[in-house]
Amino acid sequence: xxxxxxxxxxxxxxxxPLLPFLAFIINILLGRNFIRDKAHWVAIPAVxxxxxxxxxAFIDVANGQVINIDVYSWIVSxxxxxxxxxxxxxxxxxxxxxxxxxxxLIFIYSVGYMHGDPGYYRFFAYLxxxxxxxxxxxxxxxxxxxxxxxxAVGLCSYFLIGFWFHKKSAADxxxxxxxxxxxxxxxxxxxxxxxxxxxxxxxxxxxxxxxxGIAGQTINILGTDxxxxxxxxxxxxxxxxxxxxxxxxxxxxxxxxxxxxxxxALIHAATMVTAGVFMVARTSPLFNLSATAMNTVAVVGGxxxxxxxxxxxxxxxxxRVIAYSTVSQLGYMFLALGVGAYSxxxxxxxxxxxxxxxxxxxxxxVIHALGDEQDMRNMGGLKKFMPQTYKxxxxxxxxxxxxxxxxxxxxxxxxxxxxxxxxxxxxFLWFLGTAAALLTAFYSWRLIYMTFHGKFRGTDEQEHHLHxxxxxxxxxxxxxxxxxxxxxxxxxxxxxxxxxxxxxEFLAPVLGHAQGHxxxxxxxxxxxxxxxxxxxxxxxxxxxxxxxxxxxxxLGAKYQPIHKLLYNKYWIDELYSKVFVQPTLKLADxxxxxxxxxxxxxxxxxxxxxIDSFSQGLRRIQTGLISNYGxxxxxxxxxxxxxxxxxxx
Amino acid sequence: MVPLSWYIMLSAVMFSIGVFGxxxxxxxxxxxxxxxxxxxxxxxxxxxxxHYLQSMNGQILVFFVITxxxxxxxxxxxxxxxxxxNNPTIKVDEINLLKG
Numbered sequence: 001x002x003x004x005x006x007x008x009x010x011x012x013x014x015x016x017p018l019l020p021f022l023a024f025i026i027n028i029l030l031g032r033n034f035i036r037d038k039a040h041w042v043a044i045p046a047v048x049x050x051x052x053x054x055x056x057a058f059i060d061v062a063n064g065q066v067i068n069i070d071v072y073s074w075i076v077s078x079x080x081x082x083x084x085x086x087x088x089x090x091x092x093x094x095x096x097x098x099x100x101x102x103x104x105l106i107f108i109y110s111v112g113y114m115h116g117d118p119g120y121y122r123f124f125a126y127l128x129x130x131x132x133x134x135x136x137x138x139x140x141x142x143x144x145x146x147x148x149x150x151x152a153v154g155l156c157s158y159f160l161i162g163f164w165f166h167k168k169s170a171a172d173x174x175x176x177x178x179x180x181x182x183x184x185x186x187x188x189x190x191x192x193x194x195x196x197x198x199x200x201x202x203x204x205x206x207x208x209x210x211x212x213g214i215a216g217q218t219i220n221i222l223g224t225d226x227x228x229x230x231x232x233x234x235x236x237x238x239x240x241x242x243x244x245x246x247x248x249x250x251x252x253x254x255x256x257x258x259x260x261x262x263x264x265a266l267i268h269a270a271t272m273v274t275a276g277v278f279m280v281a282r283t284s285p286l287f288n289l290s291a292t293a294m295n296t297v298a299v300v301g302g303x304x305x306x307x308x309x310x311x312x313x314x315x316x317x318x319x320r321v322i323a324y325s326t327v328s329q330l331g332y333m334f335l336a337l338g339v340g341a342y343s344x345x346x347x348x349x350x351x352x353x354x355x356x357x358x359x360x361x362x363x364x365x366v367i368h369a370l371g372d373e374q375d376m377r378n379m380g381g382l383k384k385f386m387p388q389t390y391k392x393x394x395x396x397x398x399x400x401x402x403x404x405x406x407x408x409x410x411x412x413x414x415x416x417x418x419x420x421x422x423x424x425x426x427x428f429l430w431f432l433g434t435a436a437a438l439l440t441a442f443y444s445w446r447l448i449y450m451t452f453h454g455k456f457r458g459t460d461e462q463e464h465h466l467h468x469x470x471x472x473x474x475x476x477x478x479x480x481x482x483x484x485x486x487x488x489x490x491x492x493x494x495x496x497x498x499x500x501x502x503x504x505e506f507l508a509p510v511l512g513h514a515q516g517h518x519x520x521x522x523x524x525x526x527x528x529x530x531x532x533x534x535x536x537x538x539x540x541x542x543x544x545x546x547x548x549x550x551x552x553x554x555l556g557a558k559y560q561p562i563h564k565l566l567y568n569k570y571w572i573d574e575l576y577s578k579v580f581v582q583p584t585l586k587l588a589d590x591x592x593x594x595x596x597x598x599x600x601x602x603x604x605x606x607x608x609x610x611i612d613s614f615s616q617g618l619r620r621i622q623t624g625l626i627s628n629y630g631x632x633x634x635x636x637x638x639x640x641x642x643x644x645x646x647x648x649x
Numbered sequence: 650m651v652p653l654s655w656y657i658m659l660s661a662v663m664f665s666i667g668v669f670g671x672x673x674x675x676x677x678x679x680x681x682x683x684x685x686x687x688x689x690x691x692x693x694x695x696x697x698x699x700h701y702l703q704s705m706n707g708q709i710l711v712f713f714v715i716t717x718x719x720x721x722x723x724x725x726x727x728x729x730x731x732x733x734x735n736n737p738t739i740k741v742d743e744i745n746l747l748k749g
Contacts, residue, residue, distance in 0.1 A: 624748030626680070626741045630671050 009060075010069055013086050016053045016096065017135035019046040020103075023128040031121025039121040040111045043128050047107050050135065051100035054093075061093040062506070068141055068205065075144070082202055087141035091510045094346060094503075095138040095278055098353045101483075102270045103131045105476040109361055110262040112472035113368060123163060123260065130156035134271050138278060143192045143202040146279065150188065150239065153272045154181050160267060161259040173258040180252040184242015191235030194219075198228060208285040215289050233286055233293035237300075240276030244330045247304045251573055253327055257319040261364030264319060269326050269360050270353035277333040277349050281342045284511055288340070295425065298338025302419075302429040305331030307570075309439035313446070314556075314566045317374050318363045321447050325400070326356055328436055332415050335433060339426060341418035342511035343504040347491045348415055350503070351407035354483030355399040358392055361477055365389045365469040366451060370462050376447065381456040385466040388474045390452050392481045397448055399484040401441040402534045407488030409530075412437065414491060414501075417526045421516030434529055441537020449545035495523050656697035663690035677729055677739040681722065688718045 023046035027039050035042060060067070070085035088096075107127065114123050133156055137149025154177075162174030196202055198217075199210045211229070218225040240246070245253035256268050267273070280287060280297065287293055305328045312324035329352050336345035367374055369386060383390045399406040402413065416437075420430040456463050468474070492500040504513070544551045556563045568574070663686055670683030692711045699707025733739060 622748060624745030626744070627672060627675070634668055634672060 009067060010071065012053055013057065013067065013069065013088060013139070014071055016050050016057065016100075017132050017139065019049045019053075020128040020131040020135065022046060024125050024132060027121050027125035027128065031125055035121055037116075037120050039124040040107065043124040044104070044107045044111075046128060047100065047103045047131055050131070051104050054096040054100040057088055058093045058097050061088060061090055066090070066509075070141070079200065080196070082142055082144045084145060085141040086139040087204060088139065089510050090507050091278075091281060091346065092138050094350060094507070096135065098350050099131065099134050099138065099271050102353055102357050102480075103127075103266060105479050106262050106266045106270075106357065106361070109265075109364075109473055109476040110260075112470050113262055113364055114260060119163065123160075126156055126159045126163070127263075127266070130160065130267060130272070134275070137275055141204055143195060143204070143207070146282070147189065147192055150243065150275065150279075151185065153267070153275060154178065154185070154243070157181075157256070157267050157272055160263040161256045163259055163263065167258070170258040173252075173255040177252040177256050180249050181242045184239045184249055186238070187235045188239025188242075191232050191239065194232050194235060198232070204282070211286050211289060227290065227292065229286060230290040230292045233283075233290045234296060236283055236286070237280065237293065237297055240280050240334075241300065242276075243279075244273050244276030244334070245327050246276070246300050246331065246334060247307060248572070250304065250308065250327050251576060254320050254323040254569075257317070257323050261319070261360060261367060264323070265357040265360035265364070268323065269356040273326065273330060274333070274349045274353070277330065277337065277345055280334070280337045281346055281511060284337075284342050287337075288512075294338050294340065296338070297334050298419070298422075298425070298429055301331045301334025301336075301338055302432040303331070304328065305335060305436040306432045306439070307331075309436040309443065311566055311569050312443040313439060314563060316376050318366065318376050318379070318447065318451060319360070319374055321376075321443060322356070322359050322363060325359075325440065325443065328440065329356065329400070331436070332412060332433060335419055335429060336415040339419050339422045339429075339514070339516075340512075341415065341514035343507040344411070344414040344418050344514065346507060346511070347488075347503050348411035351399070351411040351484075351487045351491075354480055354487045355396045355408055358396040358477060358480040358484050359400065361473075361480065362389050362393045362396060363451075365473055365477065368469060368473070369466055370458060371465065373458060373462065376450040378458045378462075379451045379456070380454040380458075381452070382466070383452040386452075386468050388468055389477070392474075392477045393448060393452065395481045396484050397444045399488075401444050401537065402437060402530050404531060405488075407484050407486065409534075410488035410491045410493070413527055413530050414493060414504075416530055417493070417518070417523055418514050418516065420522065420526050421514075421518045426516075430526070434533055437530055438533035438537045441534045442541045445538050445541035446545055449541060453546060454549070493523070493527075495520060495527075653697055653701045657694060660690045660694035660697070663687075663693065675740050675742055677741055677744075680741065681725055681729075685718060685722065688714055 020043075023043045026042050027035060031039055067088045068085070070083035072084050073081070074084040075082040086092075107124070110123065110127065114120055117123065130153060133149050133152030135149075137146060137153060140146040140149055158174045158178045161177050162171045164170045165174070192202065195207055198214055198219075199207050201207055201210070214228050217228040219228045219231055220226075221231070242249045253268060253273065257264055259268070287297070308324045308327035308331060312321050312328065315321045315324060329348070333345045333348050333352070336342070336348060365386065366379065366382060366389060369382070369389075370379065373379065395406075399408040402409040416430055416433050419426050419433060422429075456466075490506075491503040494500040544555075565571075667683045667685075667687035667690060670686065671680050674680055674683065692714055695707040695711050695714070699705065699711075729739065732744070736744070738744065
């Protein structure tokens with residue numbers, strides 16, 4: 001049901017993205033000379049204000065006020081009509097809460113983490129711009145505004161990955177993220193164009209209402225007929241694959257860890273990378289019409305979940321492990337979306353935001369204490385130096401591995417149960433998901449044991465400086481820890497609690513209910529299986545890294561090819577480098593450079609040379625001798641006179 | 650009564666002498682004088698026509714020509730002196746700063 005929005009409501013919803021944008025403007029204009037290390041006094045109140053307004057918007061939506069308002073007409077050109085408008089329904093309300101709450105905590109954390117950085121004001125300016133873009137992305141009521149937010153978050157991601165741009169690896173990682181995302185966004189852009197061409201509108205509501213009308217139509221691409229809706233959905237999904245780092249475009253996310261840790265937590269774990277999940281859920285009325293597209297989403301998600309988890313097993317960089325874990329968890333979300341369990345996907349997005357942000361910020365706390373050391377082989381034994389960080393890390397790990405009654409358990413279990421119900425393909429994907437859960441438990445505990453247990457393996461100087469992080473860092477961690485424990489309680493499955501799955505019911509008006517049936521026995525089986533793998537992974541990690549620390553090296557030596565394969569991330573980066581990057585560079589070197597020197601420079605240098613030789617001839621006329629000029633003038637006058645006399649005659 | 654054609658002849662002769670002087674001589678001062686001669690030949694013809702047509706327009710024009718000629722001579726000679734201070738010559742063959 002929709003109500004006519006009042007002016008007050010309109011101002012309120014406009015302010016949600018506008019506040020961070022104002023913070024961006026103020027910090028970027030005045031930061032360098034006036035605000036400097038007080039930039040957080042501008043940014044934190046702004047993003048906290050957005051959070052308060054988001055809570056109020058959420059309460060409105062919970063009371064049944066779904067709002068779809070056009071703030072103003074953005075583009076009007078013939079039939080093409082796009083407004084700058086907001087759609088605040090159950091889905092965007094949840095996203096608003098996730099984005100603004102996590103942003104607020106991470107902004108506070110950044111005060112401690114980025115303290116003393118010369119680019120302090122710049123950091124908060126970009127972070128505010130990111131929050132603005134992300135809010136536009138989730139609040140948009142049409143595809144073009146969504147696309148705007150989509151590209152804007154990508155831009156901010158580029159800025160922030162390359163925040164320490166004097167480091168070549170950081171600058172390269174920023175470029176890589178941007179370029180890899182181009183591939184996905186190209187498809188996304190084509191999808192939006194195709195939607196406009198076939199449905200004549202970009203407004204969500206109109207598109208979804210008209211989508212049924214084009215079901216069964218085909219489109220001819222290169223002589224083959226394809227189902228129109230499937231093509232649109234797959235193009236949109238292309239964008240999601242890029243932004244949410246799914247196979248085969250996942251390569252940018254682990255490299256993006258070159259950015260400051262708060263950025264990894266906010267952009268590359270909690271919010272931006274989940275934009276793809278949000279977008280697919282938002283366009284679920286289109287995806288529902290195409291079984292092919294849905295299956296593609298599910299298979300890509302399932303494969304990514306297990307694929308990224310295997311890589312995470314052997315990585316040694318603490319942030320990279322968590323980054324691959326993010327890729328894997330995003331795979332779970334797409335798995336859920338692909339089987340039509342949209343609300344389960346969004347549920348996991350929401351719980352994942354808390355425990356993954358917590359993992360990242362916790363690792364940031366560790367990195368900070370060790371003076372920018374990220375290699376876990378040089379850590380160990382931090383438990384007694386950093387008890388607070390250790391505790392929140394344990395909470396986050398229990399949550400992500402799916403230990404019962406923590407957030408990750410409910411959301412992951414919901415996904416696996418929904419997937420299990422979907423026939424043979426579902427069973428297969430469920431198996432992949434459960435196997436990935438086992439790996440998740442293993443690498444998460446491996447991270448804990450390598451970092452916090454055993455003996456400290458770093459330098460003496462590092463050990464001397466070891467300290468717990470200040471409260472400005474630990475307090476946000478504890479807030480997130482509360483989320484990592486309790487966020488899942490809104491989605492307790494009905495089998496365990498009466499009137500459970502509140503979040504699913506809440507989202508049902510937008511996303512519908514997941515299809516599929518299963519007996520109680522089967523559901524208990526799925527739950528038991530996921531608890532079993534969570535505990536099994538934990539025990540294996542415990543055995544390998546605490547009881548018998550020599551096992552990992554032995555295993556690594558025994559199965560050296562596999563270890564190498566995983567450690568080198570399946571050589572996908574090398575493959576892309578060989579197949580795409582090197583040929584492109586070669587092309588640039590040979591063909592483009594040749595074209596440039598011969599054709600472009602030929603034109604650019606040729607025209608001036610032509611004019612030059614012409615003027616070289618012409619300059620001889622200018623002798624500089626007055627008598628010559630006089631003579632020419634006189635002859636000219638004489639000619640005119642004679643001409644006059646002859647022709648007027 | 651002197652007929653109009655005589656005045657025109659006089660004017661034409663003066664003008665031709667002026668043109669010849671301007672083209673043939675190399676001394677800047679002489680060239681200036683030739684220039685003045687040309688202007689004055691025009692003045693003569695203007696006055697003659699004015700008288701012939703019983704109209705004052707021509708005579709008024711003559712005043713303007715005289716004024717402009719005076720100003721032009723003043724500026725020309727000033728430039729000449731300024732140039733001479735830097736480059737002690739008034740032979741136009743040697744004054745070719747504007748050569749392209």
